Amino acid sequence: xxxxxxxxxxxxxxxxxxxxxxxxxxxxxxxxxxxxxxxxxxxxxxxxxxxxxxxxxxxxxxxxxxxxxxxxxxxxxxxxxxxxxxxxxxxxxxxxxxxxxxxxxxxxxxxxxxxxxxxxxxxxxxxxxxxxxxxxxxxxxxxxxxxxxxxxxxxxxxxxxxxxxxxxxxxxxxxxxxxxxxxxxxxxxxxxxxxxxxxxxxxxxxxxxxxxxxxxxxxxxxxxxxxxxxxxxxxxxxxxxxxxxxxxxxxxxxxxxxxxxxxxxxxxxxxxxxxxxxxxxxxxxxxxxxxxxxxxxxxxxxxxxxxxxxxxxxxxxxxxxxxxxxxxxxxxxxxxxxxxxxxxxxxxxxxxxxxxxxxxxxxxxxxxxxxxxxxxxxxxxxxxxxxxxxxxxxxxxxxxxxxxxxxxxxxxxxxxxxxxxxxx
Ligand code: UD1
Numbered sequence: 001x002x003x004x005x006x007x008x009x010x011x012x013x014x015x016x017x018x019x020x021x022x023x024x025x026x027x028x029x030x031x032x033x034x035x036x037x038x039x040x041x042x043x044x045x046x047x048x049x050x051x052x053x054x055x056x057x058x059x060x061x062x063x064x065x066x067x068x069x070x071x072x073x074x075x076x077x078x079x080x081x082x083x084x085x086x087x088x089x090x091x092x093x094x095x096x097x098x099x100x101x102x103x104x105x106x107x108x109x110x111x112x113x114x115x116x117x118x119x120x121x122x123x124x125x126x127x128x129x130x131x132x133x134x135x136x137x138x139x140x141x142x143x144x145x146x147x148x149x150x151x152x153x154x155x156x157x158x159x160x161x162x163x164x165x166x167x168x169x170x171x172x173x174x175x176x177x178x179x180x181x182x183x184x185x186x187x188x189x190x191x192x193x194x195x196x197x198x199x200x201x202x203x204x205x206x207x208x209x210x211x212x213x214x215x216x217x218x219x220x221x222x223x224x225x226x227x228x229x230x231x232x233x234x235x236x237x238x239x240x241x242x243x244x245x246x247x248x249x250x251x252x253x254x255x256x257x258x259x260x261x262x263x264x265x266x267x268x269x270x271x272x273x274x275x276x277x278x279x280x281x282x283x284x285x286x287x288x289x290x291x292x293x294x295x296x297x298x299x300x301x302x303x304x305x306x307x308x309x310x311x312x313x314x315x316x317x318x319x320x321x322x323x324x325x326x327x328x329x330x331x332x333x334x335x336x337x338x339x340x341x342x343x344x345x346x347x348x349x350x351x352x353x354x355x356x357x358x359x360x361x362x363x364x365x366x367x368x369x370x371x372x373x374x375x376x377x378x379x380x381x382x383x384x385x386x387x388x389x390x391x392x393x394x395x396x397x398x399x400x401x402x403x404x405x406x407x408x409x410x411x412x413x414x415x416x417x418x419x420x421x422x423x424x
Pocket of ligand 1: 093123331
């Protein structure tokens with residue numbers, strides 16, 4: 001297993017180009033399952049999770065062609081089997097997204113129950129309940145979800161019990177080819193949902209209200225090929241901005257979208273950062289200052305994203321003052337706390353709330369990544385700490401951060417991957 005060695009204590013400075021969003025790329029790459037034509041998707045990041053979803057499609061007989069410039073061409077007309085096997089799905093929860101499109105377009109699907117990050121039980125009951133309400137026959141047997149539809153799915157009014165990003169995406173895709181109109185209430189409003197609705201519209205789908213909590217989909221008989229881009233990764237953007245804030249540095253993220261990051265940018269300003277934005281860039285200048293502690297609560301978009309919670313906790317560990325962090329989305333998302341404490345951080349957890357008392361400096365330490373965003377909090381702590389930090393289980397990071405070492409090195413960080421095989 002690869003490790004990352006970081007020699008910390010340097011202020012990060014310079015420009016970093018933001019990649020396409022992992023969480024938008026995954027549903028976009030699945031959406032061609034609905035189309036009777038070639039779909040070309042641009043700005044696709046090179047990440048382990050993207051490779052996994054393309055393998056899931058490849059295993060079904062879908063033709064996947066990797067092009068230059070981060071483009072992927074997908075033709076699902078060659079589909080031979082509507083099965084998503086356990087060995088692929090277990091590594092990534094988002095694989096469940098194939099269920100809705102397969103049922104809508106091919107009338108049947110068998111998808112292994114998902115795995116993914118170990119941040120709570122993360123059931124898919126909302127996805128299944130909605131598909132049943134649309135007329136699908138769903139059985140869960142031997143760790144697989146087996147679905148069948150007699151004819152087409154039927155449009156209906158659905159109300160999710162909680163805001164679910166994946167659930168909204170699955171049903172949005174399924175509804176495009178359903179008979180009649182589907183209304184999704186309590187829908188997720190994340191930018192990734194809007195990106196998905198936009199590619200579906202480019203295929204000929206009729207969708208209103210994406211980006212609000214009520215989405216209406218008028219089913220059509222077929223969808224065609226199109227070309228569409230993945231939006232910039234707001235979590236990668238926020239992570240590099242946190243790195244600048246924690247090291248007293250000055251970083252500009254380019255190919256980014258400031259409009260997606262309101263809650264995060266407000267908190268960075270509250271921490272003392274000077275932020276300026278343009279149409280596709282965000283500039284954060286910490287002017288050598290130590291950050292001030294910021295309290296927050298995670299909640300569905302447009303509130304503070306759970307995927308930035310670990311990074312902001314890292315920031316708070318070296319901030320002036322005490323902060324309170326409430327995690328309301330996932331029940332087990334404080335696994336980075338014991339690892340941050342190895343750097344000398346002072347964090348106390350009480351249920352879903354963490355209280356962080358800032359210390360002047362972190363000390364470098366050997367630590368272990370536990371999930372994707374948690375691993376970024378350890379990288380941030382390593383960048384801020386004096387001395388050499390070694391982060392084990394780097395594979396979590398490779399699921400979601402494209403060319404991490406190269407991008408950080410471009411900002412002046414000193415770090416190197418220690419490959420398990422070569423020992424160097
Ligand atoms: C997506 C993101 C993930 C982010 C999360 C919340 C992707 C690939 N992943 O995950 O990075 O942290 O949104 O912003 O886009 N729930 C149920 N039943 C369901 C579905 C969800 O109980 O059927 C619960 C989950 O356990 C969780 C909450 O609802 O507590 C939100 O989950 P959801 O929004 O579905 O997260 P994902 O789509 O898996």
